Amino acid sequence: xxxxxxxxxxxxxxxxxxxxxxxxxxxxxxxxxxxxxxxxxxxxxxxxxxxxxxxxxxxxxxxxxxxxxxxxxxxxxxxxxxxxxxxxxxxxxxxxxxxxxxxxxxxxxxxxxxxxxxxxxxxxxxxxxxxxxxxxxxxxxxxxxxxxxxxxxxxxxxxxxxxxxxxxxxxxxxxxxxxxxxxxxxxxxxxxxxxxxxxxxxxxxxxxxxxxx
Numbered sequence: 638x639x640x641x642x643x644x645x646x647x648x649x650x651x652x653x654x655x656x657x658x659x660x661x662x663x664x665x666x667x668x669x670x671x672x673x674x675x676x677x678x679x680x681x682x683x684x685x686x687x688x689x690x691x692x693x694x695x696x697x698x699x700x701x702x703x704x705x706x707x708x709x710x711x712x713x714x715x716x717x718x719x720x721x722x723x724x725x726x727x728x729x730x731x732x733x734x735x736x737x738x739x740x741x742x743x744x745x746x747x748x749x750x751x752x753x754x755x756x757x758x759x760x761x762x763x764x765x766x767x768x769x770x771x772x773x774x775x776x777x778x779x780x781x782x783x784x785x786x787x788x789x790x791x792x793x794x795x796x797x798x799x800x801x802x803x804x805x806x807x808x809x810x811x812x813x814x815x816x817x818x819x820x821x822x823x824x825x826x827x828x829x830x831x832x833x834x835x836x837x838x839x840x841x842x843x844x845x846x847x848x849x850x
Contacts, residue, residue: 638669641691641831646700646824648678649831652692654810658683670694681705682713685784687800690717690815691833695823703823708781714819715778718765719786720812720841721795721805723772729763732789736782744802745784747792758782760789766848771798773845786813798841812841 639651648670652658657665659680670678678694679701695701707713734747736758748755759779766773772795776786784803790796791803799808814835822829837846 638666638673639833640670640673641833643674643676644696644822644824646696646822647704648674648676648694648696649818649829650692650694651833652684652689652815654687654689657686658692666692666694682708682715682781684815685787685813687811688813688815689810689835690813691818691831692815693818693820693831700823704820707820711779712821714817715781715815716817717776717778717786718814718816718835718842719774719776719790720798720845721772721774721790722798723767723770725772725790725793725795729761731759731761732793733757733759734789734792736785736788738783745782745788747788756780756782758785758789760786766845768844771841771844773842773848808841810840814842 638653641649652666659665659667667678667680676696678696681695681701681704684690695704735755737746737748737755761777763775764772765775787797787800787803796803796805798805798812800811817832819830834849835842837843837849
């Protein structure tokens with residue numbers, strides 16, 4: 638785990654794949670950050686266990702309230718890279734769907750009608766690079782539903798590489814990385830932007846190593 642920045646109010650870090658964002662049991666980011674920095678931290682957003690990338694954790698209750706409000710209001714902007722098979726068209730646009738979360742199966746489904754438990758989901762996407770039959774997508778989330786990117790791309794016949802739960806081909810890691818996070822500093826009110834690059838030595842992103850140089 639890499640800590641990008643630590644202040645009196647928050648910690649920005651890179652969550653490794655395979656570690657849960659928050660949990661009462663087992664290895665998770667809250668306990669790992671506590672051990673690494675000696676600080677008590679408060680989760681304000683999440684990434685799927687399979688997803689690596691940039692996250693922010695609050696260090697005070699006041700900062701947690703401010704950052705959580707930014708998440709709920711959509712003022713915290715999150716951008717992702719995703720890898721799928723090539724061929725999705727158009728090469729840029731907006732995906733808008735109704736999503737139903739089945740907690741018993743730990744899976745999200747795109748559905749056609751609104752009913753109890755169904756929530757609207759939206760994201761912007763654009764093709765960043767295409768190589769050897771694979772595509773690298775740049776994604777901006779408008780909403781932050783559980784498994785949103787994974788479910789929306791899979792419903793169009795282009796599951797993320799390595800995402801076996803949603804029909805993706807086998808790979809060393811899931812082809813999803815949270816590369817950019819923008820929010821307002823709870824103390825100063827200034828805009829904060831943090832970015833990182835996915836590992837390209839193995840897994841779905843290895844094909845696009847030159848893109849990240």
